[in-house]
Amino acid sequence: MPNQNPSPLRLGIAGLGTVGAGVVKIVRQKAALLTERTGRSIEISAVSARSRDKDRGVNLDAYAWEDDPVALAKRDDVDIFVELMGGSDGPAKAATEAALRAGKDVVTANKALLAHHGQALAELAEANGAVLRFEAAVAGGIPVIKALTEGLAGNEIDRVMGVMNGTCNYILTRMEDAGLSYDEAFAEADGLGYLEADPNLDVGGIDAGHKLSLLASIAYGTQVNFDAVELEGIGRVSIEDIRQAADMGFRIKLLGVSRLTGRGLEQSMAPCLVPATSPLGQLVGGTNMVVIEGDQVGQIVLRGAGAGEGPTASAVLGDILDIARGTRLTTFGQPAGTLKSVPAAKATTPAPYYLRLALFDKPGALAKVASVLGEAGVSINRMRQYDHSDDTAPVLIVTHKTTRAALEQALVGMTQTGVVDGDPVALRIEQV
Amino acid sequence: MPNQNPSPLRLGIAGLGTVGAGVVKIVRQKAALLTERTGRSIEISAVSARSRDKDRGVNLDAYAWEDDPVALAKRDDVDIFVELMGGSDGPAKAATEAALRAGKDVVTANKALLAHHGQALAELAEANGAVLRFEAAVAGGIPVIKALTEGLAGNEIDRVMGVMNGTCNYILTRMEDAGLSYDEAFAEADGLGYLEADPNLDVGGIDAGHKLSLLASIAYGTQVNFDAVELEGIGRVSIEDIRQAADMGFRIKLLGVSRLTGRGLEQSMAPCLVPATSPLGQLVGGTNMVVIEGDQVGQIVLRGAGAGEGPTASAVLGDILDIARGTRLTTFGQPAGTLKSVPAAKATTPAPYYLRLALFDKPGALAKVASVLGEAGVSINRMRQYDHSDDTAPVLIVTHKTTRAALEQALVGMTQTGVVDGDPVALRIEQV
Structure with missing residues (x-):
């Protein structure tokens, strides 16, 4: 129960972009609320980012500064290393490993890091008695990692689906609603700043594929295997297809689907037709949706903002507050050593x-x-x-x-x- | 982390109706999976129900039988008392109190019990170092208590809404789709066995009001106050209103809404018009939906089956597995002594x-x-x-x-x- 550990929980935050600054703001502005809910005060000891001088709209004077995120991760006054730098390798990986080796808990929003190194990092965390959580890495503010890992843990999961890249859904929605070509809708999304520096991470389905691979690991107790995700981006979807699909009662979505069958683990992230009247079909604009089907619970649909300062910071805080309350979970819902390595089954389930x-x-x-x-x-x-x-x-x-x-x-x-x-x-x- | 406590977690289950039998089945059939996920084996020590002889489709021979749920709750070989009897008072209350006094954790699906006695029971649990969890009490299989208590704990909650009585939503949907009168749709729902023994619990909004009062307590850090819920059932909704609303782009739902404002805590469970194109407006049939709006996360929508053996058992299992994993949470998201008692504000927020x-x-x-x-x-x-x-x-x-x-x-x-x-x-x- 809370209040049994009155010592403050001390954060070291690496990466002070939109999300990092958002986390700092919440910790500063909601201190009393967070303490009331967890029984501990949440403090920031130190921060790290590429540029010290940039104005981030939040006062950082009270926190130690580290140029090197690895040094931040190892500080004695840091209990949780909060990794918000991004990138599947480089400083994010080095610092996360350093934190876990030092027995510190890690909270990250980094889908690429976990999609590529999730198994090794989960093993490292457990070997050092540390917790590695990543709610913010999948579907922004939607507490889907928690739902799947904890709330639905009594189920065998039959299928996990998701529209998890808001930019792609925005482009597809604009093509349908405004009759834009793919190139026009892409340019519009670009102008609005919706695209990653490498747009292929979005429109090529890579970003959403990362997220799907993490959900699949938890759902089926399998080792994260992003390389086995069948990826197809939205670049070949034409306005013609969108119109014809609509005419037949469907909408086209960049849809992630994963299943574990006797033939192996199916993971695909590709443009699919879904019934226009289904929750997935009704999802328009930048919103995310994850659909989880379990043998007991039936179909659970979770919908919310998939990106942005507030929603992503909300997810990061959720993980931090869990740790403050004393919740200690394995990374993918069971000990890393028990996660199965299963063969990839490429879309073997028949479909129309x-x-x-x-x-x-x-x-x-x-x-x-x-x-x-x-x-x-x-x-x-x-x-x-x-x-x-x-x-x-x-x-x-x-x-x-x-x-x-x-x-x-x-x-x-x-x-x-x-x-x-x-x-x-x-x-x-x-x-x- | 799991596996640090290899002793089995022992359940005492009181109430062997649909949900109770469902929990027994899952614990029996999924033993290996549950152990893999939690690091502990989950066992049933003893069970209790009104009739020992009834065939429940599950073999109970291996478990001790108690006629008296209070005796079950106090057994030395019970770690978690699983209360699935129902009723706001009587045996459910007595046995829950006995379990908590004995320092045993309690998992319950009983919305009426918590709506009427939540504050006292939360205090009793904390005073005895016990955990009292109730995911199954609200919106069946949807892990909404977990989302609100944990995943969204970094948010100040602005509004919680929900369609949380599947029977009412079924009746309203049938009125709209089939043009039935309220009485005809009610009779149809009754014939299908959808109604409680006292139908007013459903159509009077009481059952859904219980659930709303529990969500409001967690959302706003306030003491559960079911008596302050403004209740209006669906009995006065006419087919005429449903048609006129549809004509103007709305659907009528038995909608729970709660807000905490400077004027106090608003809680209403009443037929409302919602835009037909909104997620709430698109919800048809017996499915439940909860909408949570937080200052950081924006709007989160959760949708799933609100009742039935599998979904409700899934939620009960979620709570049991949390405890097996060592998660120890306060009942309403913060220590019971810090929950505020705030005045009721009856629908003071202006609305069309x-x-x-x-x-x-x-x-x-x-x-x-x-x-x-x-x-x-x-x-x-x-x-x-x-x-x-x-x-x-x-x-x-x-x-x-x-x-x-x-x-x-x-x-x-x-x-x-x-x-x-x-x-x-x-x-x-x-x-x-």
């Missing part, structure tokens, strides 16, 4: 697919496409060919459930028929 | 209202109504009078934001004009 192709206007063209699908064992649920004024006819096909392998075979076959112009678009329809 | 009245067909009737509203300081945003074939004309008014007090004054004034037939319907429009 949406196909869009441009058919040369020749007699028998459609029959050739249909017969290629049939030969691959892919059956057609719905098909539409549209009126057209140029040499090719737009054709839409919704398949019945099929494996990705069968679909790939059909796609290869289609290009070999000579009646299809360019590469067909193929998007999975995720049933939610 | 929906009014429906039947106007006698006389010259000047509408002018009288409009002038009564104006005198009370209530201004009109939208107004419609419909064509009619009988003596009275249906009139709909949506007001601008007004206080409940001003609105009540206007409603009294309306009945005194002599031009309004019967009592006007007045429903708050909650802006979400």
Whole structure:
């Protein structure tokens, strides 16, 4: 219970960008509330960032300054090392390791670090009796790591899904609502400062893939395996696909899906069609959503801001306050040594697919496409060919459930028929 | 960290209805998983229920039987007393108190018990170094108590809202979708076994009000005060109101809303209009939703099954596994002695209202109504009078934001004009 450990809990904060400054503000402004809730006072001992002189809108005079985050991590007056620098390697990794080796707890918002080194860091934390928490790394302010690790721990998890990159969802929403092309919506998001320095982290699905790999580890008790996430960005989604999908009652989302089946661990982050009336389909703009399906609880949907100063700082504080209250959890919900290493199963669960192709206007063209699908064992649920004024006819096909392998075979076959112009678009329809 | 306490965690389960039997099944069937996740084996020592002979679809032979739940609560071989009997007083209260006095942790699904005696029980738990957890008492499988108590603990909470009675939401959904009258939808829900033995617990808003009072205590650091919840059931919601609301882009929900303002603690559980396109507006059928708004995190929406064996057992297990992992939390998120006793503020926050009245067909009737509203300081945003074939004309008014007090004054004034037939319907429009 609180109040049994009246000593202050001392933070060392590395990284004073938007989120770091936000955490400092909350610790300063809500001191009484945080103490009331945890029974301990939360203090900041020292901070570190690249530039000491930058104005961050918060007074840092009372805190020791360290140029080197590793030195910060090892300070005697730091109980929790708060890592808000980012980056999968370099200073963030070195400082996190130094803190854990020194037996200090670590709270981080760094999805890349954990996606690449989660297993090793979890082992290091446990070997040193330290706690490593990362609520802020996934879906911003939504307490989804907590829900999955703790609240739903009595469940075997069947599926975890998520729209976890607000920038991609913003772009897709703007394409649908304003009829923008991908390039136009991308430029708009860029102008609003929504994109990472390397935009491919967002639109290539990498950032969201990092998050999915962390959720999968907790959900299935498996070692984090980001490299096995099937990644497909949103760059090939066209306004045409968005319109056709809408016309059939679907929306296109950059959707993460993970499942553990007898064939292995499926993790995919790719543009998918979801029913427009489902919670995922109704999610517009920069908001995040995570859907967790457990054998007991059924479907739980969590929705909230996935980024930004306040939401991310809220998640960082949640982890800090857990530690202040004495909660000591393993990193991924069970001892790191018991996390299973399972093979990757690439989208082996059958699903319906949406196909869009441009058919040369020749007699028998459609029959050739249909017969290629049939030969691959892919059956057609719905098909539409549209009126057209140029040499090719737009054709839409919704398949019945099929494996990705069968679909790939059909796609290869289609290009070999000579009646299809360019590469067909193929998007999975995720049933939610 | 797990594995530091290898002794088994021993449960005594009182109440073997649907949820109790569900908990027994999970503990039996998932023993290895639960141990992997917590580092401790979870065992059942003893059980108690009203009838020993009833077939509950689960083998209880391995467990000691107690006819008296108080005796169960005090057994030396019980570490956690799991209270799944229900009822705000009687055996549930006596056994919970006995367990806490004996220093045993308690996990309960009993919203009525905590809504009526939460403060005293929290004090008793703390005085005895015991933990009292109740995730299953609110919104079934949704880990909302955990989200509010822990994940969002760095926030000052601005508002908590919830649709937390699936039966009411089912009835309202069926009225809208199938055009049923309230009585028809009620009868249908009754036939499906959705109603409590005392239906007023559901349709009178009492059950949902219990839940709201628990969320408010955690959100605002206040003592549970169920008696101060403004309760209005769904019995007066007519199909006419549902249709008119839909026509204006709203849906009617039995919505709990709580806020802490300078005027005091607002808690209301009443039929409200919410935008049809909002997450709350889109919630149909028996599903629950809780919306939490914090100063840092913004709006978090949690959605899932609010009742049933699996979801409720999932929540009970969540609490048990927390304790197995060594997590020790205060009942309402801070020490019971620091929970504030604040005055109740009855809907003092201004809101727009929906009014429906039947106007006698006389010259000047509408002018009288409009002038009564104006005198009370209530201004009109939208107004419609419909064509009619009988003596009275249906009139709909949506007001601008007004206080409940001003609105009540206007409603009294309306009945005194002599031009309004019967009592006007007045429903708050909650802006979400």
